[in-house]
Amino acid sequence: MVSGEFARAARRITPAVYTLRMRPRCPESVLTALIRQEETAMSLSRSPAVAGLFYPGDPRVLKRTVDELLAEASPEGEPPKALIVPHAGYIYSGPIAATAYATLIRVRATVHRVVLLGPAHRVALRGLAASSADRFETPLGPVQLDRAAIDLALTLPQVRLMDAAHVQEHSLEVQLPFLQEVLERFSLAPFVVGDAGPEEVAEVLDLLWGGPETLIVISSDLSHYHTYATARALDTATSAAIEALRPQDIGYEQACGRIPVNGLLAVARRRGMQARTLDLRNSGDTAGSRDQVVGYGAYVFH
Template identity: 55%
Template sequence: MANAPIRPAAVAGFFYPGDHRVLRTQLAEMLSAAVPLESVMPPKAIIVPHAGYIYSGPVAATAYAGIAPLRDRIRRVVLLGPAHRMAVAGFALPVAQTFATPLGEVPVCQADWAELQTRPDVVADDRPHAMEHCLEVQLPFLQTVLDSFRLVPLLVGGASDQAVAEVLESLWGGPETLIVISSDLSHFHSYRDARSLDGATVDQLLRLDGPLDHEQACGATPINGLVRVARRHGLRPQLLDLRNSGDTAGPRDSVVGYTSIAFFEQVPHESRQH
């Protein structure tokens, strides 16, 4: 698409460092401190938080550190998150064909962009994306742990869980495709209450037992769609990290919860060790 618009970084210097050298250093520190995944199979999908890096970055890093071994395999990232800034009836794609961060530019997958617009509940509109942080904060992590990849960026509004599942199925792909769901957990409870609430939410997710509501997770709708598809594909969820802002960089009287969960395809019988 000639002269397609670029979606510039909106929250660089606010949610994460705006200087590329400082950003690279912070990402390297968070990723090196993350406990690596222990799994025979690579993750097909991850749930990661989307607050400022000082708050949720270390939690997100536990998922992205496990993606690093797939650097040369993953070529397409399907990235869904909730629309915080503007009401969206179903799903919003950007008109922009490139997302920019201090680390460079990420191209949108034009074939998927065009195909998604055949759905009546998908609209191409830059306005919901303009100041939205939930997708953008994932990009520097992805740019660090992957080589070149194309992005399918979708903001989820008033869509149904079933509609999200349909979209994810249509974009599922093979080993070249990673599904990323951007969501925080509970908001603005005391530290003790948040630990209890978020622990119960994660237990529910690990059982693939839905649906979540938006008090449990701001990205409940895209999460619920992923859970539906994970059950259908026999994915196995694994908890990587569960903390809140009181554990990382904030006070404990009012916290936001964060988790990283990876979803693995089952190991084929013939590859299991006997």
């Protein structure tokens, strides 16, 4: 259960705010100036962009919220090599994300590196954007970036440094408190995915795949703004495609993070992996209206 004080405030915000419209759009000149200012500061660290909106900004409340969500999840099966998790506000998708993250508890001392990919929501870009920061901050403390892994990925032509893509991006940020609570110590290789082909994403994943010390996390919500019944049908079909490792069956209308998702599916198929759905719900099941919902799924890959 999400902590009471955060839940009361969060219920006043619709799932749409939690997915795409997290801030009013600024005039281009103002937005550019703000991004440049934050990019300068990012030479050392990236500050949280959605603390207090997508998840609690108070560290004590945040820790309690994440711990409660993880405690209510039931870890199933062997620890995964890769996850697909949602990225809405915790009041909406937190329980679904926790279902996936709880599977890591038994390997919390084994995983030392997390390769995290999520779709771009605020900045248009070609390929994948890496960060020049040394760490990403959250209310729970800093997460150190794996500069060696990032530099290795930067040898690929589809990967480039672009801090502007990271400054306001929530799809990566909302995963960090879960990772901080469930893993003992880890470094992070985060990438914002823009206009790229699944094979371009797959090439990055293959390069950084590693062994048991490396976890792959793909951040993606499912269908957006359909009625409850329509969303259930669409998301069920998407889950079937994920379990069948069929990237050709997943389009943009089915998952905002379809490009990184499909990149993972391509790698998983070549490596003979199996995918399993742990949880499949939408905002109408958790905290929102059923008139227009956003779908969320939790998936593990072995």
